[in-house]
Amino acid sequence: xPAAAILIARKDLYLRFSNRASLLFxxxxxxxxSLIITLVFGDLDGDxxxxxxxxxxxxxxxxxxxxxxxxxxxxxxxxxQLLTAAAPEAVAGAGAAACPYASAGGAVEPDLAxxxxxxxxxxxxxAAGRDLVNSGELAALVIVPADFSTRLSPQIGPGVTxxxxxxxxxxxxxxxxxxxxxxxxxxxxxxxxxERLLAGNIALGAAINGLIVQEPLAALRLAAASDDExxxxxxxxxxxxxxxxxxxxxxxxxxxxxHALRQSTRVLAFVGMAQATFFALFAAQFGVLGVVEERxxxxxxxxxxxxxxxxxxxxxxxxxxxVTALFQLxxxxxxxxxxxxxxxxxxxxxxxxxxxxxxxILLPLSLAVAGLGVxxxxxxxxxxxxxxxxxxxxxxxAMLGGAYGFTVxxxxxxxxxxxxxxxxxxxxxxxxxxxxxxxxxxxxxxLVLFGIGLWLFRRRVEV
Amino acid sequence: MKTLLEARGLNKQYRREDGSPLQALxxxxxxIRRGEIYGLLGPNGAGKTTLISIISGLMAPxxxxxxxxxxxxxxxxxxxRGLLGVVPQELALYEDLSARQNLRFFGRLCGLRGPExxxxxxxxLEFVDLADRQRERxxxxxxxxxxxxxxxxxxxxxxxxxxxxxxxxxxxxxxxRRILDSVLRLRADHGMxxxxxxxxxxxxxxxxxxxxxIDHGRLIAEGTVGDLVLQAGEQDxxxxxxxxxxxxxxxxxxxxxxxxxxxxxxxxxxxxxxGRILVHASRGRQILSPLIxxxxxxxxxxxxxxxxxxxxxxxxxxxxxxALRD
Ligand SMILES: Nc1ncnc2c1ncn2[C@@H]1O[C@H](COP(=O)(O)OP(=O)(O)OP(=O)(O)O)[C@@H](O)[C@H]1O
Ligand SMILES: [Mg+2]
Numbered sequence: 001x002p003a004a005a006i007l008i009a010r011k012d013l014y015l016r017f018s019n020r021a022s023l024l025f026x027x028x029x030x031x032x033x034s035l036i037i038t039l040v041f042g043d044l045d046g047d048x049x050x051x052x053x054x055x056x057x058x059x060x061x062x063x064x065x066x067x068x069x070x071x072x073x074x075x076x077x078x079x080x081q082l083l084t085a086a087a088p089e090a091v092a093g094a095g096a097a098a099c100p101y102a103s104a105g106g107a108v109e110p111d112l113a114x115x116x117x118x119x120x121x122x123x124x125x126x127a128a129g130r131d132l133v134n135s136g137e138l139a140a141l142v143i144v145p146a147d148f149s150t151r152l153s154p155q156i157g158p159g160v161t162x163x164x165x166x167x168x169x170x171x172x173x174x175x176x177x178x179x180x181x182x183x184x185x186x187x188x189x190x191x192x193x194x195e196r197l198l199a200g201n202i203a204l205g206a207a208i209n210g211l212i213v214q215e216p217l218a219a220l221r222l223a224a225a226s227d228d229e230x231x232x233x234x235x236x237x238x239x240x241x242x243x244x245x246x247x248x249x250x251x252x253x254x255x256x257x258x259h260a261l262r263q264s265t266r267v268l269a270f271v272g273m274a275q276a277t278f279f280a281l282f283a284a285q286f287g288v289l290g291v292v293e294e295r296x297x298x299x300x301x302x303x304x305x306x307x308x309x310x311x312x313x314x315x316x317x318x319x320x321x322x323v324t325a326l327f328q329l330x331x332x333x334x335x336x337x338x339x340x341x342x343x344x345x346x347x348x349x350x351x352x353x354x355x356x357x358x359x360x361i362l363l364p365l366s367l368a369v370a371g372l373g374v375x376x377x378x379x380x381x382x383x384x385x386x387x388x389x390x391x392x393x394x395x396x397x398a399m400l401g402g403a404y405g406f407t408v409x410x411x412x413x414x415x416x417x418x419x420x421x422x423x424x425x426x427x428x429x430x431x432x433x434x435x436x437x438x439x440x441x442x443x444x445x446x447l448v449l450f451g452i453g454l455w456l457f458r459r460r461v462e463v
Numbered sequence: 464m465k466t467l468l469e470a471r472g473l474n475k476q477y478r479r480e481d482g483s484p485l486q487a488l489x490x491x492x493x494x495i496r497r498g499e500i501y502g503l504l505g506p507n508g509a510g511k512t513t514l515i516s517i518i519s520g521l522m523a524p525x526x527x528x529x530x531x532x533x534x535x536x537x538x539x540x541x542x543x544r545g546l547l548g549v550v551p552q553e554l555a556l557y558e559d560l561s562a563r564q565n566l567r568f569f570g571r572l573c574g575l576r577g578p579e580x581x582x583x584x585x586x587x588l589e590f591v592d593l594a595d596r597q598r599e600r601x602x603x604x605x606x607x608x609x610x611x612x613x614x615x616x617x618x619x620x621x622x623x624x625x626x627x628x629x630x631x632x633x634x635x636x637x638x639x640r641r642i643l644d645s646v647l648r649l650r651a652d653h654g655m656x657x658x659x660x661x662x663x664x665x666x667x668x669x670x671x672x673x674x675x676x677i678d679h680g681r682l683i684a685e686g687t688v689g690d691l692v693l694q695a696g697e698q699d700x701x702x703x704x705x706x707x708x709x710x711x712x713x714x715x716x717x718x719x720x721x722x723x724x725x726x727x728x729x730x731x732x733x734x735x736x737x738g739r740i741l742v743h744a745s746r747g748r749q750i751l752s753p754l755i756x757x758x759x760x761x762x763x764x765x766x767x768x769x770x771x772x773x774x775x776x777x778x779x780x781x782x783x784x785x786a787l788r789d
Contacts, residue, residue, distance in 0.1 A: 004572055007568065007571050007572060011557075011560075011568050015557065015559050015560070018559070019559055297554075297555065297556075297557075297558075298551055298553045298554065298555030299555050299556065299557060301516075301521050301551065301555060302549065302551060302555040302556075302569070302616070303569075303572060304520070304521060305519045305520065305521060305544060305547060305549040306544065306569070306572045306573050307541045307542075307544050307545045307572075307573070307574070308572055309541070461522060461523050462516075462521070462522045462523075463521055463522075
């Protein structure tokens with residue numbers, strides 16, 4: 001990065017943050033937007049989780065059960081019983097507190113009794129159940145597979161070998177994309193249940209008693225068979241980490257597109273991140289408008305009569321815009337989190353699964369939008385043109401990226417930085433920090449866009 | 464003296480709104496010697512700013528070549544531009560930065576740092592007489608103060624060659640005087656070479672070692688003011704107002720010409736009853752006394768006499784057929 005670029009970026013940032021009007025704009029835009037999102041999508045009248053009372057839930061229990069040491073076991077029935085249980089600590093059981101792993105998958109731990117949280121209806125037929133979700137009658141359908149119990153049970157082989165776990169037991173939570181939050185709650189409860197089946201949680205009820213008898217036995221055998229440290233540590237937690245994900249794979253599916261819009265833990269978080277990405281586009285264009293303003297003020301020309309290259313000038317603009325967009329995005333996310341905390345009644349941060357992962361998305365996302373801004377200014381001459389062309393480009397990208405509720409076929413949506421931004425943020429919202437690909441694609445898009453902008457800018461006969 | 468700036472065969476065509484071509488520069492050759500003040504004189508729209516834009520590398524010419532201090536502006540733009548300071552016709556500064564911050568920013572871009580930068584900034588503020596207002600934002604400055612800051616920015620890094628594009632437009636006579644003086648000081652104190660454009664004949668005449676006259680994109684004449692006058696074959700012009708026009712007629716005018724033994728051309732300046740006589744002569748002052756004697760002999764009383772020596776204005780008129788200011 002040439003020194004001139006840093007000088008120009010520093011000057012831009014100084015001007016932006018020292019000027020009262022533009023500072024107000026910088027602050028007001030993200031704050032106002034997050035307030036609007038909160039008002040529209042946040043559940044202000046309900047008091048937090050209580051607002052989720054009586055989620056209409058269907059359960060198809062196909063579990064054929066299994067037998068362990070002569071005792072019949074049906075975990076599916078146990079799940080059904082759990083979902084209709086009256087005891088509030090049904091999920092957040094005593095065993096969970098003792099083990100750091102035990103609550104890893106349970107994102108929501110309602111203070112409510114399960115029978116208040118869900119209004120459960122047993123469904124016999126999977127297809128009929130899906131129809132009920134599609135028609136909106138049910139928020140979600142839990143499909144317990146026939147081999148659920150079998151797969152959750154440790155298979156003790158000949159001698160001391162323990163074949164555990166097998167292929168994951170797979171419970172499907174089929175939910176309506178428009179009821180993301182409720183679907184998420186259901187998933188969390190099911191995941192929590194499956195986990196605790198293996199964590200030796202005593203509070204889960206009679207149906208699980210058989211397991212509790214079995215589990216320590218299995219554990220002892222395993223301990224005897226292995227001096228593997230990882231396994232020993234796992235045993236200390238009552239199999240909890242083996243359980244998380246590996247054993248009970250609760251996967252969600254839905255009638256709407258099930259990959260572009262991964263469910264986040266909060267509706268607010270979901271709407272917020274899509275808005276944040278979309279907003280970043282405008283923020284960046286506002287930032288790069290500086291090029292047009294400098295051209296009009298003659299300072300661009302003046303800078304170019306010094307030994308500053310056009311590339312350095314544009315790089316400076318990119319850098320300043322990048323920092324500004326990042327600042328505004330962060331501000332938006334913090335404000336949204338604070339509003340959400342107010343609603344929830346406790347302080348927490350959305351998307352805070354991992355701070356490095358958050359920045360791994362935000363940094364390249366701001367770079368990509370800044371790069372896009374650079375291409376725009378390389379094209380246009382006047383401020384008004386940026387407004388019009390910029391809006392068009394943004395809408396196109398939003399359409400490609402699926403921000404308008406319909407999706408574009410895969411390879412096309414990949415073109416849109418909105419897609420990568422939203423997808424990455426959605427992962428973070430769901431606690432998934434595997435956003436490397438998103439970061440990579442966004443960085444590349446940013447660099448390529450900047451390259452194109454630079455090429456256009458340098459080709460101009462007249463600056 | 465060595466040539467510092469050399470431009471050869473510059474052509475530039477713009478497109479008008481209706482798409483028709485407009486030749487803003489046509490085969491312009493320009494050579495500026497180290498240490499001189501070169502005045503580029505031309506009316507509005509003559510192509511002065513276009514020329515400045517091209518020789519500062521902001522705009523590519525359609526054809527032609529520019530070499531500054533031995534560096535080709537096209538092939539080695541950074542070295543060429545490193546020698547330059549540009550004071551653009553339109554203000555080019557950050558209104559939201561103070562005078563000092565503006566100077567610092569551009570100073571840093573030109574590679575100045577630390578105490579040297581601060582010292583140059585101080586000197587420049589002193590030079591453009593803004594030291595007492597240096598912490599104020601440029602947006603609070605008067606037009607003249609902004610112009611001075613605009614000039615200061617172009618001079619801060621002590622370039623070898625400075626382009627000043629009509630720096631006095633829109634300032635009061637006092638500020639204008641100050642600007643003109645500062646141009647002269649640039650050369651005197653720092654040995655800078657200056658290319659100064661103006662549409663004002665007096666400025667070109669006062670400042671320039673050499674003047675180039677540009678009109679409709681063509682450099683039509685070049686030289687010292689004296690050279691140009693000679694080149695145009697201009698004569699002194701005497702304007703004589705009579706107390707009364709009573710006896711003035713064509714025959715009398717011819718008689719006067721004869722009395723001056725053909726050294727001058729005598730005409731009536733306007734309708735004869737106005738009582739004004741115009742005399743053109745190559746040595747106006749020398750014929751003044753015989754002329755007044757002859758008028759007295761004819762019984763005509765002189766109210767006033769104005770002697771106008773030829774200037775760039777008249778040269779321009781002569782060469783282009785139209786006035787500099789229209
Ligand atoms: N960007 C442009 N596009 C089209 N025509 C232009 C452009 N810039 C200048 N011109 C035209 O080129 C001609 C020369 O303009 P230029 O600005 O070089 O004149 P100038 O000598 O600097 O005039 P002034 O004394 O008014 O500043 C004018 O006719 C002008 O209208
Ligand atoms: Mg001009």
